[in-house]
């Protein structure tokens with residue numbers, strides 16, 4: 001059960017910590033016990049470097065009714081590992097914020113704005129905005145992306161072009177051990193960039209190769225507990241500006257902002273209001289037509305929202321999709337029997353003379369089930385994206401104060417008790433007795449509720465077209481019989497497989 005608490009119930013003392021609920025209001029929640037000011041739950045810090053493994057152990061040992069409260073370096077987070085509880089919470093109108101209700105107290109979003117070189121303050125764009133700005137930006141982005149591509153055949157053609165280019169690029173690596181790390185970043189990013197800005201990059205574009213590399217590093221680093229210091233102890237970074245490589249992060253963020261700004265300037269110069277070409281043109285026209293000063297599309301505010309929304313699409317869409325594709329390759333290499341079944345299904349439905357298309361999906365239930373299983377086991381965002389309560393709520397009998405961070409806990413949602421053999425890669429769990437695809441609402445890689453992933457249709461199309469086209473063209477083999485890649489991972493916001501090599505053999 002989830003309820004609102006009446007307006008006069010316990011409120012947060014905003015002086016105690018500027019970004020989150022106070023300690024005494026959270027200490028009744030299920031947690032690993034001893035919880036010190038600044039350091040937080042000391043057991044997390046004593047438990048070694050693998051934060052994800054530690055969290056799984058703690059979830060098993062200390063959670064109650066799907067709830068676990070953890071604090072590291074003063075960052076207090078409630079994790080939810082129960083599907084039904086998460087469904088209620090993430091649909092709740094008072095759990096749709098990303099940050100503190102008072103913009104002055106959003107250290108998290110101030111940091112992001114500062115990193116991006118944003119002079120107009122925090123909460124711009126899509127992922128990190130809330131309330132009016134978020135509603136307007138999300139509605140607009142969904143509509144425009146739908147008109148320009150998402151769910152349309154034009155989107156499919158763009159991705160297919162990219163897949164073709166990528167498959168022929170890979171032909172130079174056949175029959176030798178090859179490391180795939182980073183190889184999906186550019187084609188994935190190109191599909192997204194083509195849809196939103198009408199442009200595309202060369203795979204050899206050094207500036208872009210560097211940005212994608214830095215973005216990957218940034219995703220890895222930000223998932224570590226020590227990175228909580230950014231949010232809770234900003235004074236450290238005033239004293240030591242390059243602590244934890246913060247200056248590099250800022251440079252990386254600013255080069256992405258710069259890329260967006262340049263593209264917007266180019267679009268402004270060549271804009272024809274009667275014939276918008278892409279997302280940027282359409283938003284520029286919306287900005288030109290907006291006279292309401294409170295609108296997130298008004299004049300310079302509108303431009304800054306455009307820059308940040310573009311940044312958000314780039315950031316949210318590239319790393320998640322390419323990491324999922326890395327897990328796809330890993331599981332296909334590990335599971336040769338499953339790969340053979342996919343080959344057989346693709347050969348019988350599509351053959352060799354044409355590329356797979358989205359309309360083939362309905363005739364490829366086994367392949368679709370394999371993709372579901374890749375998303376379930378790969379679990380690329382183990383703690384999703386944070387939400388914050390804008391009012392106190394009651395969950396499963398627990399009081400959660402206003403301005404508390406809430407994250408999903410995917411290792412439990414995607415691999416826990418519900419799935420019985422959740423740690424086994426078994427696509428058949430998504431098929432019924434007659435071999436038809438059997439989706440399961442507990443599989444939620446794109447999350448659930450009002451803020452669920454906005455790029456889901458694009459991501460699903462990319463996963464399907466990249467995976468099927470690669471398997472159609474190649475046999476993916478381990479480097480040698482005794483070097484089968486393991487499911488070992490590198491933690492961060494997204495979880496990547498540890499680097500491994502495979503051998504590609506051309507099939508036709």
Ligand code: HEM
Pocket residue numbers: 090126127128138192312313314316317318320321324380381384385386387445446447448449450451452453454455456458459
């Ligand atoms: C396999 C690929 C992907 C996965 C696993 C994924 C997963 C997620 C998750 C878990 C969230 C958080 C939802 C929440 O806060 O409740 C999210 C949000 C978001 N995703 Fe994705 N995503 C993927 C691909 C994409 C793509 C391709 C795009 C870009 C077009 C995209 C754009 C976004 C945006 C803009 C948000 C923020 C939505 C909001 O705050 O309203 N994602 N995604």
